[in-house]
Amino acid sequence: MKLRYLPLTDSDRQAMLATIGVTSIDDLFVDVPAEARLAGTIPDLPDHASEMAVERHMAALARKNLSAGEAPFFLGAGAYKHHVPASVDHLIQRGEFLTAYTPYQPEIAQGTLQVLFEFQTQVARLLGCDVANASMYDGSTACWEAIVMARRITKRGKALLSSGLHPHYVSVAQTMAKFTGDDLAYETPELDSKTDSQKLIAAIDKDTSCVVVQYPDILGRIEDLTALADAAHAVGALLVAVVTEPVALGAIKSPGAMGADIVVGEGQSIGVGLQFGGPYLGLFACKQKYVRQMPGRLCGETVDAAGKRGFVLTLSTREQHIRREKATSNICTNSGLCALAFSIHMTLLGEKGLRDLATLNHALAVQAANRLANVPGVTLVNDAFFNEFTLVLSKDARDVTRSLADKGVLGGVSLGRLFPHAPQLGQGLVVAVTETVTAEDIEAFAAALTEELA
């Protein structure tokens, strides 16, 4: 048997066994109890396959999916289709980035470390914060870690979750809170152009650790966060802002500028691609004074023995490999390569490109919203929005998205999919419009929707 990823030959193996001083490979597995040693290969599983055969099998599976590029495409709700320049994917496939480990040996990892330093700076500036870490798993887990961090800072256990927070993020927090004992207040959203910020302000009290608010929210609404921040700060609570569409921050005020103490987000929009939900990229930033309570890896500037500038992982006394059960988080492997993709894409954009991109997203979204609101049986919920808005249809939106898909149109995310236990939201449809959408796509969507609702 010759396997293409295994370089040892049989004569190598024999020579090595002789060096070790044993006669067979089984002699190296003597510590495994005899009853647990498998005599042969595991039954009911196929043997090895050629590169060509594997590619054929995987391609057949890939063909069973309708990819976003093949259809008029309007899905968002926490994952967005943006154009990723070709050079991004080329660069992240450089073997020195792709096949490196976490930069524990900084003398031979300055490439990764400098990128992380640049990434942290880009993220902090985009979100309007002082410092950012080197990434988390995704937006939803970053959101939970922010709630935990607010608990550590305020020593209070009650978090108020806005009804505009992505329901998956709410689910993740609720799952974890069942075990940690954190008290989470949350209600499903209402189909209203106004968010629940007034309710949240009224609910803040001296037991509140933080208010968690998404911006733009799950229905695409945007509202100034300043009053919420002030109300939280007045009783010593923190404002945690969640951004699932970071491109928005090329057009609208940053959460940090409106007083948010911790800003987390999903960075997938920039550089990463849809990938059926993962791997994505958690963004995590905060005010300078909270940096030692932050989870995750941090890269910092220093000098080497010859006085040259260099970068290292730092403040690791917060981390699990040093602090063990006293760590600020258990996260170890994060999303390094996705952070690289984000950083390269952001460098290609620059501030000018980001603003142009955001302007284009907003303009197309306004055009689409105007067009779709003219379809009989459709009402637009939002006043203000960036590139995503909510429609109320005259029919169950979940059925409509399925029928549209059968017609080759991927027409938004139904609130029925996101909030299966809230029948009052069943006719809601969240529609995202990015630079990848053409005028023809909008027309095709409107036509299919008109037919569906007739």
Add this chain to the structure above:
Amino acid sequence: MTMLKEGRPTAPTPVEEAHMAPATATGNRALMLEEKLIFEIGSTDTTGVDFAVSPAVDSRLGNLARTDAIGLPGLSEQETVRHYTRLSRQNYAIDLGLFPLGSCTMKHNPRLNEKVARMPGFADIHPLQPQSTVQGALGVINELAVWLIKLTGMHGVAMTPKAGAHGELCGLLCIRAALEARGDARQVVLVPESAHGTNPATAAFCGYKVEDIPATPDGRVDLEALKARLGPDVAAVMITNPNTCGLFERDMKVISDAVHAAGAFVYCDGANFNAIVGRVRPGDLGVDAMHINLHKTFSTPHGGGGPGSGPVVLSEALAPFGPLPYTARMEDGSIHLIEEENVGAEMPQSFGRMSAFHGQMGMFTRALAYILSHGADGLRQVAEDAVLNANYVLRSLDDVLDAPFGASGPCMHEALFSDKGLAEGFTTLDIAKGLIDEGFHPMTMYFPLVVHGAMLVEPTETESKAALDQFILALRSLAERAKAGDEALKGAPYHAPRRRLDETLAARKPVLSWIDPDLAEAAE
């Protein structure tokens, strides 16, 4: 045509050593190019992308337009490619050579996997598309799940955890949910002294009190001490097998039986599964939950620190409590995603969702391509070659380096050495930094904690004998220099892009983002 035969000879003429390497005006050294930060070379009005002109519309941004300067520099495409290409060349990587980080399983990353993950049918689909449009993607998840269950001899698998530590969290949440379902509020998780730091961190994150289990002199869990500590307050024991000393826990089944008899569960850290894949099934050893690092055993790239993927295989007792969502194959052959909506009937005891969407799809496609390439027979060979390579390193060096458990028999997939016998003042760090000059990434240093000055070497199965021999030559030379007290070793590395870096300074005065010099000056 007459050939010009008077070529210019390029053979170097000998020069005084002092003249070999004068400083250059740029700081560059031929192919080793210094590269400034994007904040020093870019500008906010430069961009490497172009977009269509936006149509004129009435803004719907309310009063929220961003008017402040963001401070994000841009570069042209050419400058961007050059910036990141130059930076990449300051990294060591598996593509360059042997990467013997113990516990990290730095094996070759096959490029077929990259090609497959980029097929538009996988890379360009949205997680919330109607299920009828993503049957192939759900098929990948399901097919990989079946492989992981059969390879481990377990009952079910939770596919959504995003890395090893997230998988640990998933396993412990299953255990806690199972205990609570029977009204049993146990508070303690036992963790061996030699465990990965993520184990105690995870247990604490789920609200458990963590207690250490001591190790025996031969580097294994102290069975008698463990049995003595088991009781009605113990929820779980977290064990790594093969353990972090590179040894198989011979008493694993006995441990599992004792833990189960005490009403607790066995969590196995599967970081080292590469040593036994295809030869041993954790399910046969009584394990209740084990995460599998797809970025270790199943070859998905580490990417400079992620993304990973940490599916968790579960025993029959724990499987009903696993997280949402998961896939199920229906009688008609279609594959359904079980989410919040339909979970009531399917899996009423699920502890809930632990991340948005459905897990690390991009890692699933890569891991499945790798698994199919090797097949059941090839994966067994993977474990055998990984163990063979580690033992070859161990026995080729145990005359010059102290191997604390070398006398107790073979190791599994990693060879453990200590700093015992090095000359006064010489440390594991010196040997590690010396390896950099020899063209290798260092081994894992100072871990596991149970061995003084630990050096944990995991060559993996994708190294040739020639590569191992060169590594052994390098490490032997360094060991001899450290034993002989060669002071020059303390200055290593000399040939890397940077000399030893000042980590103390970095932690004392943290500089975590770029500050424009004129702003910094103004602030002073």
